[in-house]
Amino acid sequence: MKAALRLGLIYWAVLLLVFALGHRNQVEKEANARLERELQALEAQKAALVMEKWRLLRPERLLAWAEEEGFVPMSLGRWSR
Numbered sequence: 906m907k908a909a910l911r912l913g914l915i916y917w918a919v920l921l922l923v924f925a926l927g928h929r930n931q932v933e934k935e936a937n938a939r940l941e942r943e944l945q946a947l948e949a950q951k952a953a954l955v956m957e958k959w960r961l962l963r964p965e966r967l968l969a970w971a972e973e974e975g976f977v978p979m980s981l982g983r984w985s986r
Contacts, residue, residue: 960966
């Protein structure tokens with residue numbers, strides 16, 4: 906009878922350990938999936954910012970901005986009186 910109780914206790918302890926490890930694994934898997942989604946969103950945001958930077962720093966856009974702000978292009982300023 907003692908052996909049966911001991912084996913039953915060991916069985917329940919192992920079962921509890923397997924349950925706890927499985928639960929921990931599921932929680933970590935969900936956290937990793939969430940972090941992957943955040944990483945993909947950040948990469949998409951980074952790509953959008955790079956495209957916006959490229960659009961704003963094109964030479965014709967930069968020239969238009971400089972003229973709006975009152976700057977004179979060097980090629981014109983050099984010969985102005």
